[in-house]
Amino acid sequence: MGFLGWGLFGALFAVSDEVNTRKKIKQEQASSTKRIAEFNHYMDTLKTIQNKNYMALPDRDEILSYTFCIEVTKTSSDQIFIRWDCNIQYNSIAREFVIYKNYKNQPPQKIATLPFIKFNRTYEYTDTISPSESPCISYSVYLYGIYEGTLVKSHPSTGGELIPKLNKIELHVESRNNESAKLFWNRQENVSNYKVYRSSSDQNEEDFTPIVILAGDARRYTDRNVNFEKTYTYFVQAIYVQDETLLDEVISNRQTVTIEKHEEPQNILNGKSTSLPQQKTPDFDNMDGHEFENFCATLLKQNGFKNVSVTKGSGDQGIDVLATKDGIKYGIQCKCYSSEVGNKAVQETFSGKTFYNRHIGVVLTNNYFTASAKELAERNGIILWDRKQLLKMIEFSISHN
Numbered sequence: 001m002g003f004l005g006w007g008l009f010g011a012l013f014a015v016s017d018e019v020n021t022r023k024k025i026k027q028e029q030a031s032s033t034k035r036i037a038e039f040n041h042y043m044d045t046l047k048t049i050q051n052k053n054y055m056a057l058p059d060r061d062e063i064l065s066y067t068f069c070i071e072v073t074k075t076s077s078d079q080i081f082i083r084w085d086c087n088i089q090y091n092s093i094a095r096e097f098v099i100y101k102n103y104k105n106q107p108p109q110k111i112a113t114l115p116f117i118k119f120n121r122t123y124e125y126t127d128t129i130s131p132s133e134s135p136c137i138s139y140s141v142y143l144y145g146i147y148e149g150t151l152v153k154s155h156p157s158t159g160g161e162l163i164p165k166l167n168k169i170e171l172h173v174e175s176r177n178n179e180s181a182k183l184f185w186n187r188q189e190n191v192s193n194y195k196v197y198r199s200s201s202d203q204n205e206e207d208f209t210p211i212v213i214l215a216g217d218a219r220r221y222t223d224r225n226v227n228f229e230k231t232y233t234y235f236v237q238a239i240y241v242q243d244e245t246l247l248d249e250v251i252s253n254r255q256t257v258t259i260e261k262h263e264e265p266q267n268i269l270n271g272k273s274t275s276l277p278q279q280k281t282p283d284f285d286n287m288d289g290h291e292f293e294n295f296c297a298t299l300l301k302q303n304g305f306k307n308v309s310v311t312k313g314s315g316d317q318g319i320d321v322l323a324t325k326d327g328i329k330y331g332i333q334c335k336c337y338s339s340e341v342g343n344k345a346v347q348e349t350f351s352g353k354t355f356y357n358r359h360i361g362v363v364l365t366n367n368y369f370t371a372s373a374k375e376l377a378e379r380n381g382i383i384l385w386d387r388k389q390l391l392k393m394i395e396f397s398i399s400h401n
């Protein structure tokens with residue numbers, strides 16, 4: 001090829017290179033213009049919806065699919081720390097996270113937005129609580145993105161449950177002598193107030209009237225505004241209120257009692273059998289632990305138990321009273337509680353029975369037992385004597401001594 005040929009070839013190559021370069025520039029400009037247009041559209045969409053309800057958008061999990069676990073921790077009285085791990089399947093769609101605060105009786109409130117960062121798995125946010133705001137019960141996190149020019153959102157993940165739920169109330173009612181009904185129930189946390197409701201036999205079955213409002217630490221109530229030989233039905237409502245907002249409420253079971261006349265008992269404290277016609281059943285609910293142990297020991301003697309003795313106060317190994325009946329050796333733990341007796345008493349009695357070489361271990365209480373305590377006692381052969389059994393023993397003592 002001559003000089004002229006090489007020169008022509010070089011010119012053609014230069015022209016071709018220039019054409020390709022200009023073509024690439026146009027493509028890049030077009031792509032850049034498209035990206036800018038998409039971004040501007042996204043920003044315009046965000047601005048348009050900024051003051052609207054994000055949550056009104058439909059969930060598009062099939063497009064914006066993710067899995068994450070949200071953790072909410074109260075770090076101080078006025079700060080909540082929120083953390084979540086995120087695994088996104090479609091990174092090109094995701095744009096930002098939106099955090100919502102959930103309330104008991106109000107719509108959710110958007111509190112923050114965080115940009116989505118590709119390949120970043122962990123996100124954190126700290127929420128500052130205002131003393132004047134309503135109590136928050138949980139937080140929700142949504143992921144938003146752009147799909148085919150439209151703003152879409154994922155299904156939320158929710159965590160926190162900052163406000164505890166109230167437990168079930170187990171109500172028990174007794175007729176006391178011929179002049180009152182005594183109500184008592186299991187211990188509850190976070191209760192602001194209790195309301196006691198009553199219906200009588202001459203009212204409609206569902207016609208309950210609130211008769212008293214009690215403080216949140218109440219465990220019992222004595223209704224003296226009753227009539228002899230009349231039947232009453234009661235239930236108790238527990239209310240959890242914070243900053244004038246009702247957060248939770250539970251209602252107990254219903255209990256019916258007939259006000260009946262009882263024989264006036266004797267004073268059976270400390271082994272005395274002096275007849276006191278005006279004295280009512282000993283007020284064992286208000287005894288301290290040592291008094292109740294001696295009361296139970298005397299009661300056991302008057303119910304036919306032999307060799308009854310109270311163990312030493314400290315280091316008693318879980319047994320308070322030792323007794324024998326019909327050749328069977330009993331080890332008895334006595335619990336004077338204002339709430340239901342739990343597993344610990346059963347466990348201590350089981351250990352004490354072995355320590356004192358007793359045939360039978362018993363827990364005797366002025367109250368009742370939790371469901372878990374009953375289950376544990378049944379599995380370990382421990383006998384439970386609750387308030388009903390205690391009253392039967394008192395009645396036997398009165399009628400046979």
